[in-house]
Amino acid sequence: MIEMQKLLELLKDGHSRTVEMLAAELHTSAEDIRRRMEYLEQVGAIKRIPFSQGNGCSGCTGCEGGTGCRGCMPADAAHNMGEMWEVVSAEDR
Amino acid sequence: MSASIALLGQPNSGKSTLFNALTGLRQHVGNWPGKTVEKKEGTFTYKGDTYSVADLPGSYSMSANSDEEVITRDFIASGKADVVCILADSSQLERSLFMLADYAGLSAPCFLVLNMADVAKERGKKIDAKKIEQKLGIPVMLFSATDTKSYDAFYATLERALREKSQINVSALEAEYRKIDGYEEIQQRISDCTIPGYTPMWLTVKTLEHDKVVTAKLKNALPDEVMELIERQTNGTESAIAAGECKFRWIDSILSGAVTETKTKAALGRLDRIYTHKFWGKPAVVLTVLLGLIASFIPALPVMGIGSGVDAVNGIIRSSMTDAGVSAFLTGLLCDVLIQSLSYVIKMLGFVFGVTLVFGLLEEVGVMARISYVFDNTMGRLGLQGKSVMPFLVSFGCTMGGAAGARVIDNWGQKVLTIALAWAVPCGAAWAIIPMLSTVFFGAGALLVIAALLLVMILHMWITAKIFGRKLVKTADRCGMIMELPPYHKPKWGALMRYVFGRTKDTFLRVVKVVLLVCGIFWLLSYGGKTGDNSILERFGLAIEPVTKCFGMPWQLFLAFIASSVGKEGAVGVISALYSGGSIGTAFTEAMAGASRAANLNELLLANVTRPEALAFIFAITFNLPCVVALAATYQEIHSVRWTARIALYYTVSALLLGCIAYYTGMLIW
Numbered sequence: 001m002i003e004m005q006k007l008l009e010l011l012k013d014g015h016s017r018t019v020e021m022l023a024a025e026l027h028t029s030a031e032d033i034r035r036r037m038e039y040l041e042q043v044g045a046i047k048r049i050p051f052s053q054g055n056g057c058s059g060c061t062g063c064e065g066g067t068g069c070r071g072c073m074p075a076d077a078a079h080n081m082g083e084m085w086e087v088v089s090a091e092d093r
Numbered sequence: 094m095s096a097s098i099a100l101l102g103q104p105n106s107g108k109s110t111l112f113n114a115l116t117g118l119r120q121h122v123g124n125w126p127g128k129t130v131e132k133k134e135g136t137f138t139y140k141g142d143t144y145s146v147a148d149l150p151g152s153y154s155m156s157a158n159s160d161e162e163v164i165t166r167d168f169i170a171s172g173k174a175d176v177v178c179i180l181a182d183s184s185q186l187e188r189s190l191f192m193l194a195d196y197a198g199l200s201a202p203c204f205l206v207l208n209m210a211d212v213a214k215e216r217g218k219k220i221d222a223k224k225i226e227q228k229l230g231i232p233v234m235l236f237s238a239t240d241t242k243s244y245d246a247f248y249a250t251l252e253r254a255l256r257e258k259s260q261i262n263v264s265a266l267e268a269e270y271r272k273i274d275g276y277e278e279i280q281q282r283i284s285d286c287t288i289p290g291y292t293p294m295w296l297t298v299k300t301l302e303h304d305k306v307v308t309a310k311l312k313n314a315l316p317d318e319v320m321e322l323i324e325r326q327t328n329g330t331e332s333a334i335a336a337g338e339c340k341f342r343w344i345d346s347i348l349s350g351a352v353t354e355t356k357t358k359a360a361l362g363r364l365d366r367i368y369t370h371k372f373w374g375k376p377a378v379v380l381t382v383l384l385g386l387i388a389s390f391i392p393a394l395p396v397m398g399i400g401s402g403v404d405a406v407n408g409i410i411r412s413s414m415t416d417a418g419v420s421a422f423l424t425g426l427l428c429d430v431l432i433q434s435l436s437y438v439i440k441m442l443g444f445v446f447g448v449t450l451v452f453g454l455l456e457e458v459g460v461m462a463r464i465s466y467v468f469d470n471t472m473g474r475l476g477l478q479g480k481s482v483m484p485f486l487v488s489f490g491c492t493m494g495g496a497a498g499a500r501v502i503d504n505w506g507q508k509v510l511t512i513a514l515a516w517a518v519p520c521g522a523a524w525a526i527i528p529m530l531s532t533v534f535f536g537a538g539a540l541l542v543i544a545a546l547l548l549v550m551i552l553h554m555w556i557t558a559k560i561f562g563r564k565l566v567k568t569a570d571r572c573g574m575i576m577e578l579p580p581y582h583k584p585k586w587g588a589l590m591r592y593v594f595g596r597t598k599d600t601f602l603r604v605v606k607v608v609l610l611v612c613g614i615f616w617l618l619s620y621g622g623k624t625g626d627n628s629i630l631e632r633f634g635l636a637i638e639p640v641t642k643c644f645g646m647p648w649q650l651f652l653a654f655i656a657s658s659v660g661k662e663g664a665v666g667v668i669s670a671l672y673s674g675g676s677i678g679t680a681f682t683e684a685m686a687g688a689s690r691a692a693n694l695n696e697l698l699l700a701n702v703t704r705p706e707a708l709a710f711i712f713a714i715t716f717n718l719p720c721v722v723a724l725a726a727t728y729q730e731i732h733s734v735r736w737t738a739r740i741a742l743y744y745t746v747s748a749l750l751l752g753c754i755a756y757y758t759g760m761l762i763w
Contacts, residue, residue, distance in 0.1 A: 002338040005331070014571040016469040016479045018369065018578050035188040036341065037575060042153055043302060043333040046575065049501050051483050082462040082579045084480060087572035090329070 004036050008045065011087055037085060049084040096255050097145040099169060102180030103192050104151040107208040110238040112148040125164050139248050147174065154195040157306035169201050170290030176254050177203040183213035183220055183235065186348055194340035197261045198295025203231055204254035210235040217355045224351040230262030265346060267294050269339035273301065275326030282319045301332040364581065368463040378467045385455060386543055389447035396443025397532060403436035430616050434608045437665050438601065441525040445600045448524045450593045457584040466576055475558040476566040478502065479574045481511040488518035492719035493726040500730065506565035509731045513561050513740045517553045519546065520719050522661040525600060527715055533698060534707040546715055549751065553716060604662045611656055611666025619671060644749045645709030645756020647702065657714040659721050664714050672697055705759025713752030718744040
């Protein structure tokens, strides 16, 4: 089996992994995993989960135009939470 | 001789630096016809010849994922450029040569510039450009766009590429592609003139990659049965993944023997080995959070002292106002409403500051991201996807943020369940008042109370997931996520403190407004004029007290509980009003009538509320519905009145139930 298929197969067990853990399991480097993730994202097999800013708040009065709500999620919060990608299922594609 | 050059490269390949250095001021910026994509062109002269340069819009590859990519490849295929200069980042060639691999098969001559050679050298990479050149069949050079001395070599390479009309040797790449099922079948049916400028190999690979623009063009050029064949052979993402894998293998074969570096093996840091450990991960996180809570109490305690100082001043002001013959109403308004509310708010601020600081710090250094990793699998057990962990973490700040954050969950049932569970997470307002009240009643035992609350929170979420999950979530195969954890780094104290002070200030302003308003209203309602007279509110309170006592709460605390549904700060306003004025019953009246006029609020509260009652109250308001605005936000996200009402009712009832349990547990302890 080819590397990127293997990567997607691994994730089917439901356990999340860090890039480094994937690299260790697939006997390669983290950089190698990253370039393959980049490709998988391009072809729509995985997608980045858009957390943090921008999804802001819609319900409170302290907001200025959707972004950077002062009442709930401050604009500069959750900036160091890393990134997450999820596998796009066949029916969502 | 004059020629036109096109610059091609992924973002961050240093394309703009090269473009600016080549053209200087002789450039103009416009738009590509009919598109909003920026078009940058310029000219330069070298040895008396004029060259025109086009900076092609940056993109990942040559696939039609966006306007940029389509513009770029149409420009190249149209033959407008005599030569294409492909840029790659020397410091990460395995990744950035992807553009070259995707370019291979276009007819326009090209050469490869390995930019940022200085960075690669610093990282201990030795790159043999000659070896790469032999394998590729096009001029290849090491280059630093920022180094003016390397431009002579650039011009020389450019001239050579123009002279040789060099094209990439694709035989090794094509051999890889041939291994893909269906490649040859499709490739044989496409010719060099099917779409001018593109080779059959390139077009075939794009069909495998489901390139919509190429497929549409082929539809016009090829008979229907060929298109049907293509459709059959390229079903699913497998063919695209296989094509990508060929490119990576080819890149690796090009680089093998040409790049030497001191390889660093993928290794987890010492802390990560603990946090990502199958068994020790959870205990480590729990310990981190508990230590964090203890640490956040440290800056809070001196501020509690200031709050108590305000109480003392309040006593002095009260007695001097009474001595000066100021009316009881005015004295009450100033002392019972204004100053007393202020003393509560100040006491809260210490905790807001402490909690924001400690948990902001944990996020800043990168620990919070590990916490989200550790709880990923727990989400699965709740019937949720791993990404639900983020809305939960956000809910510690504000439930509205959590509800909005749940937008990333596409499945409606899972979204509703995520929001329903996020309600159980104590929000920022709870983190202000709960530690404060706990400290007032239990002193250092407050830490135990907080720990118990967190434990109950987890249980609550688990039970709630079981209750609602059955209707909302179908068991489905779950795929794990890939996480890129941020590296640990030293905190930027300046930015962190600005964030913490900003948040504390915002909370102060909001809380002052709510507490003053609620306190004012309840004080007026309970103001009986003369001490000893029963106000309407008190009569009402005493009437419902038999019921509220079942939940372990005296009527004053029960009203505070009701107020906390509007906003948790409101509860403090009610307490402030009802445990100060002349409406509290004999115990209080006696205390006030006695010599100890300066009796501070803490003592009054302690004299009138037993510890089990306080515990019941603390549990009830923590797990009550977060606030009305969160209720509205929830409706906005899930678009179901029924489910919003169901969740709200569930939380009100379960909060009272939890209060009841806490009360009887407290009775057993004290």
